[in-house]
Amino acid sequence: MIEEYLDTITNMENYADGIIVIDQEAKVVYIRQFKPDLSPLDERRAIGKSIFEIYPTLNPQTSTLIAAIKRGETTMNNQETLTTSTGETFQIIDNTFPIKQDNQIIGAVSVATFPDKNFTVSGINLYSDAVPQVKDLYTVEDIIGRSKETQDLRIQIGRVSTTSSSVLIYGSTGTGKEMVAQSIHSASERKNKKFISQNCAAIPATLLESIFFGTVKGAYTGAENKAGIFESADGGTIFLDEINSMDINLQAKLLRVLEERKITRIGGVDPVSVNVRIIAATNKRPSLCIQDGTLRPDLFYRLGSVTIDVPDLKDRLDDLPLLTDYFISLYNTSMHKQITSVSKEVMEIFKTYAWPGNVREFRNIIEGAFNLCDGDVIDIGSLPSYLLSEFNLTKPELEDEDAAEKILWEGSLKSTMDAYEKKLIQQAVSSHKSLTAAADYLGITRQSLNQKLRKYNL
Numbered sequence: 512m513i514e515e516y517l518d519t520i521t522n523m524e525n526y527a528d529g530i531i532v533i534d535q536e537a538k539v540v541y542i543r544q545f546k547p548d549l550s551p552l553d554e555r556r557a558i559g560k561s562i563f564e565i566y567p568t569l570n571p572q573t574s575t576l577i578a579a580i581k582r583g584e585t586t587m588n589n590q591e592t593l594t595t596s597t598g599e600t601f602q603i604i605d606n607t608f609p610i611k612q613d614n615q616i617i618g619a620v621s622v623a624t625f626p627d628k629n630f631t632v633s634g635i636n637l638y639s640d641a642v643p644q645v646k647d648l649y650t651v652e653d654i655i656g657r658s659k660e661t662q663d664l665r666i667q668i669g670r671v672s673t674t675s676s677s678v679l680i681y682g683s684t685g686t687g688k689e690m691v692a693q694s695i696h697s698a699s700e701r702k703n704k705k706f707i708s709q710n711c712a713a714i715p716a717t718l719l720e721s722i723f724f725g726t727v728k729g730a731y732t733g734a735e736n737k738a739g740i741f742e743s744a745d746g747g748t749i750f751l752d753e754i755n756s757m758d759i760n761l762q763a764k765l766l767r768v769l770e771e772r773k774i775t776r777i778g779g780v781d782p783v784s785v786n787v788r789i790i791a792a793t794n795k796r797p798s799l800c801i802q803d804g805t806l807r808p809d810l811f812y813r814l815g816s817v818t819i820d821v822p823d824l825k826d827r828l829d830d831l832p833l834l835t836d837y838f839i840s841l842y843n844t845s846m847h848k849q850i851t852s853v854s855k856e857v858m859e860i861f862k863t864y865a866w867p868g869n870v871r872e873f874r875n876i877i878e879g880a881f882n883l884c885d886g887d888v889i890d891i892g893s894l895p896s897y898l899l900s901e902f903n904l905t906k907p908e909l910e911d912e913d914a915a916e917k918i919l920w921e922g923s924l925k926s927t928m929d930a931y932e933k934k935l936i937q938q939a940v941s942s943h944k945s946l947t948a949a950a951d952y953l954g955i956t957r958q959s960l961n962q963k964l965r966k967y968n969l
Contacts, residue, residue, distance in 0.1 A: 682821030730778025
């Protein structure tokens with residue numbers, strides 16, 4: 512959740528002296544002090560602790576971080592004095608704002624400078640060209656799979672890349688919407704210009720407007736002349752992820768820019784012509800976003816001149832073998848292993864599971880299995896417990912070499928599960944004095960047990 516935004520939040524060394532990210536419970540999930548000589552703090556020991564353990568004198572009633580996670584407040588250029596748990600005291604100028612996902616506050620970030628540094632909020636890395644550019648963007652060749660759904664997606668990308676029309680991408684979480692956006696840019700005439708990605712949910716509307724359009728000196732306290740992403744990406748492409756999380760009033764301003772191809776910096780009066788292609792994305796069907804009021808219909812009509820649906824992994828299961836081989840090769844290289852494949856049992860589970868987290872979840876499962884696998888084939892014992900529980904399997908049962916119910920592959924997942932259930936029932940009946948006791952042990956009714964006894968001819 513918060514981890515997805517850390518790359519965007521934390522690459523601020525040129526602009527800030529320190530960063531703290533907390534979760535909803537005010538526990539530190541990331542902390543970085545760029546001037547340890549001025550703020551001596553053990554960063555590693557701070558992770559997982561309450562912010563009030565790190566800075567005991569912090570007042571919950573006045574803390575800007577608490578205001579961010581509790582009330583969604585943004586605080587700019589707030590000067591305060593902090594005292595660490597070891598007694599060191601120092602002053603900072605603090606800029607704090609909530610981190611949001613799907614319109615829910617999931618944490619907060621504090622970006623701080625010391626008073627001796629000439630700092631402006633428009634210099635924060637969350638703004639425009641300070642966001643690091645991806646050196647090697649994805650191309651259509653990076654979309655793995657040979658299923659009809661994947662082939663159709665590649666064809667759509669190829670066709671859309673020949674124009675400069677706005678594109679609206681719909682896809683569930685983890686399907687690879689930004690990969691699609693980058694592939695469109697990489698195949699277009701804009702490929703040698705900037706591709707700038709901006710998540711619309713992670714930043715409050717007040718800051719997001721500055722990120723979009725830039726500022727002029729004096730627009731507000733600490734504001735300096737700074738280009739926004741529309742100027743920075745001139746000639747290129749802007750990818751707006753979670754467009755439905757953008758403030759509805761800011762959506763109206765975005766629509767005007769799309770219509771007029773001009774922006775005006777905050778605090779400025781002179782319009783600036785811009786030439787950018789907008790690719791937006793949502794993880795919720797646009798029709799539902801319009802219905803619940805999170806997406807303006809007129810903005811949808813402007814963005815949705817071209818729409819692309821990214822298929823869920825469960826709808827392209829034929830791609831699983833290729834995806835498996837791809838990620839095995841990827842992690843063999845990064846982890847210096849020589850894993851060759853997954854077992855038949857594992858592949859059967861892969862093809863049966865619903866994959867709510869899509870390719871992102873699949874990749875994480877392969878990565879986790881690499882950490883646990885001690886051979887050259889990934890077996891069931893290397894899969895996470897939550898996945899095994901979907902099939903009524905647990906790791907202890909699979910890893911215990913002496914277990915009477917050790918599972919043997921029976922040719923299909925259903926046959927294997929039936930054989931396993933039969934063994935458990937036999938074991939329960941033989942080790943209990945009555946069918947009622949056996950049913951209680953198995954956690955089922957006696958009637959259900961009788962049905963299963965008949966099913967397996969026991």
